[in-house]
Amino acid sequence: MIAGESKLAAEVLGARAPQVGEVPSASGRETFVINLGPQHPATHGVLRVKLEMDGEYVVRAEPVCGYIHRMHEKMGENRTYAQFLPNTSRIDYLSAMTYTHAFVGAVERGLKLQVPPRAEYIRVITSELNRISSHLVWWGAFLLDLGGFTPLLYAFDDRELILDLLEGICGARLTYCYYRIGGLYNDVDDTFIEGTRAFIAHFRPRLKMYRQLVTENVIFRKRLLGIGPISAEMCRRYGATGPVIRGSGVAYDVRRLEPYSVYPQFDFEIPTFSESDSMARYLVRMEEMAQSLRIIEQALDKLPAGPVMAEKVPRVLKLPAGDYCYAVEAARGRFMVRLVSDNKEIPYRVKLRTPCLSNLSLYEEASRGMLLPDALALMGSLDLVIPDIDR
Amino acid sequence: MMNYLSLHSEPLRLVLFLAGLMAFVGLNAAYLVWVERKGAGRFQRRPGPTEAGPAGLLQPIADALKLLSKQLIVPDGVDRTLFRVAPLLMMSPAMISLAVIPWGQSLAARNINLGLLMIFAFGSINVMAIMLGGWSSRNKYAIISAARVVSQNVAYEIPVLLVVITTILVTGTMNLNEIVANQAGPFWKWYIFRWDLNPLAPVTFLIFYICMLAETNRAPFDMAEAESELVAGAYTEYSGMGFGVFFMAEYANILLGCSLATVLFLGGWQSPIGILPGVFWFLIKLYFLVFSVIWVRWTFPRTQFYGLLNLSWKILIPVSLFTLILSSALVKL
Numbered sequence: 001m002i003a004g005e006s007k008l009a010a011e012v013l014g015a016r017a018p019q020v021g022e023v024p025s026a027s028g029r030e031t032f033v034i035n036l037g038p039q040h041p042a043t044h045g046v047l048r049v050k051l052e053m054d055g056e057y058v059v060r061a062e063p064v065c066g067y068i069h070r071m072h073e074k075m076g077e078n079r080t081y082a083q084f085l086p087n088t089s090r091i092d093y094l095s096a097m098t099y100t101h102a103f104v105g106a107v108e109r110g111l112k113l114q115v116p117p118r119a120e121y122i123r124v125i126t127s128e129l130n131r132i133s134s135h136l137v138w139w140g141a142f143l144l145d146l147g148g149f150t151p152l153l154y155a156f157d158d159r160e161l162i163l164d165l166l167e168g169i170c171g172a173r174l175t176y177c178y179y180r181i182g183g184l185y186n187d188v189d190d191t192f193i194e195g196t197r198a199f200i201a202h203f204r205p206r207l208k209m210y211r212q213l214v215t216e217n218v219i220f221r222k223r224l225l226g227i228g229p230i231s232a233e234m235c236r237r238y239g240a241t242g243p244v245i246r247g248s249g250v251a252y253d254v255r256r257l258e259p260y261s262v263y264p265q266f267d268f269e270i271p272t273f274s275e276s277d278s279m280a281r282y283l284v285r286m287e288e289m290a291q292s293l294r295i296i297e298q299a300l301d302k303l304p305a306g307p308v309m310a311e312k313v314p315r316v317l318k319l320p321a322g323d324y325c326y327a328v329e330a331a332r333g334r335f336m337v338r339l340v341s342d343n344k345e346i347p348y349r350v351k352l353r354t355p356c357l358s359n360l361s362l363y364e365e366a367s368r369g370m371l372l373p374d375a376l377a378l379m380g381s382l383d384l385v386i387p388d389i390d391r
Numbered sequence: 392m393m394n395y396l397s398l399h400s401e402p403l404r405l406v407l408f409l410a411g412l413m414a415f416v417g418l419n420a421a422y423l424v425w426v427e428r429k430g431a432g433r434f435q436r437r438p439g440p441t442e443a444g445p446a447g448l449l450q451p452i453a454d455a456l457k458l459l460s461k462q463l464i465v466p467d468g469v470d471r472t473l474f475r476v477a478p479l480l481m482m483s484p485a486m487i488s489l490a491v492i493p494w495g496q497s498l499a500a501r502n503i504n505l506g507l508l509m510i511f512a513f514g515s516i517n518v519m520a521i522m523l524g525g526w527s528s529r530n531k532y533a534i535i536s537a538a539r540v541v542s543q544n545v546a547y548e549i550p551v552l553l554v555v556i557t558t559i560l561v562t563g564t565m566n567l568n569e570i571v572a573n574q575a576g577p578f579w580k581w582y583i584f585r586w587d588l589n590p591l592a593p594v595t596f597l598i599f600y601i602c603m604l605a606e607t608n609r610a611p612f613d614m615a616e617a618e619s620e621l622v623a624g625a626y627t628e629y630s631g632m633g634f635g636v637f638f639m640a641e642y643a644n645i646l647l648g649c650s651l652a653t654v655l656f657l658g659g660w661q662s663p664i665g666i667l668p669g670v671f672w673f674l675i676k677l678y679f680l681v682f683s684v685i686w687v688r689w690t691f692p693r694t695q696f697y698g699l700l701n702l703s704w705k706i707l708i709p710v711s712l713f714t715l716i717l718s719s720a721l722v723k724l
Contacts, residue, residue, distance in 0.1 A: 148693070150434055150435050154435070157436055371695070373620050
């Protein structure tokens, strides 16, 4: 443990935080270790957190990762670009569209491919639909963490509509491989466009209902207001992005700051809340769903005609030697693919920068001195997807 | 039927009643699970159990058979006696307490003068049962849960007793049958509407209801088995029928709490319009309360533990104390 950390723990607990495995002295506080996970209802996957507890207070939370490590980066170095494409949708299974977008974007950058505008518009529409479905899963699961079971099924009800729409255009419901290098797998039909418009009309009143039923619930507000503050400075140190940093009052959004695809053509806001507690992160995501609806609406209105695949996509994809990056704003934050090519069919190095790993790494510091239920509410507000951490 | 039986031997009557109560509690516990699952399904826009029997009506029986056929695993290193006794210790006080509840005008297993006192004497035993279950399980989650249950029940025993003392002051008796008899007449004679005796009567009922939720460890106060925090709390290590008995005891306790609320505040077996037998009205009121308990569970998220204690110590106890003083002053006048 570094000196700064134990000083902070001393401020929080009024005593020196013991190290894991340390035998407490007769005068010191007595702590015990709880293994939260890898199979625990609150971790939503195989994350294990070694919690050192003093009664119900968390002295130190040590995340143990790697239970679902699948070597995605190494796999990328053993197969061609097209073969690696399906892997990208299995990193964060809830936000597969945006992840595929980053990968095809990086390859297209390397090949200097011009993607037709219609394809880019459809990419934006499907990415934003995917963002809403991802936030809906988080919303239900977060309330499950807080002990409210019912919202989960309402969220899945709405998510089902999105999944049906996406299934209609690409055949998959979760791990889409809809974006292809140079464009899309196929064009959208009228059913999709009308269905998406119908979804927008359906979902706006639902968001309002969620606000009335959940956001304004007194027990819910008491559980979140002022709980789990994460300062902008802490976000900067750990590299936290996405709704976590926007809940700390920093308007960091890749769609606005490093514009990609056709996002600059749309009018949308980056919701930020400066309270930096769990409630702020909750409100950011709720507002983001409304903003995503706005983007989809505009994209549907402006949707140009034309092909959805670039004309001159080479049969054998061989990136010129160099270093190519492409970052996207995924549902959980900044996802970046970095490809290093040495002019072969197989990349020399694939680096995936996933948002959840950074968001998780601040957990140890942020949860110090919290009560167990609050610490779990904080973990829920970070919206962790475990395969995205381990990848 | 009761008059006929009372002509005959008292022990026979008691045995019949106890057998009837056990059957009633068992059947209710099983079918309240069905009601809960079906109700939760409706609240959550899904059908609930449908497969076993018409409308899933055989589901509780299938569940019970499954639980009975499972081995009761006793983990290494646990206190074996306490581990096995705890579920029974939780079930039996609820059964015994139900014996003094008047289901109808002359339908009570035991009509004793200290009925209310007896219920509260036994009522605290189930806290000990959860505590023993949690403690003997030798599981960290279970021990945290046991500690929570104790402080939660200490906090909520006080307002519930203050509220009950207020009621005793107003009625002047601890005999549940007499308490119900005092509420005869139209529904504004029920104690929940008797502002003349206790100006805060509806508030008193609300406090009783909240405390009842907290004492039976029901959501939003289900700290003992907060599944997203403590896996299954004190019940984590229980399997098979050990778990099943805990589960049934939870419903038996809800049944007891709701019947007590019915007797003390909603006029028990008194009919508001003077028709149909008393037992019918008692069950209507009882199941309305039970349904509201289920409704609350599937609507609200769980409270935070300090929020729960604050609610009791800072709001419920002062308010119920104030009610007690107010009604004792009124009684004196």
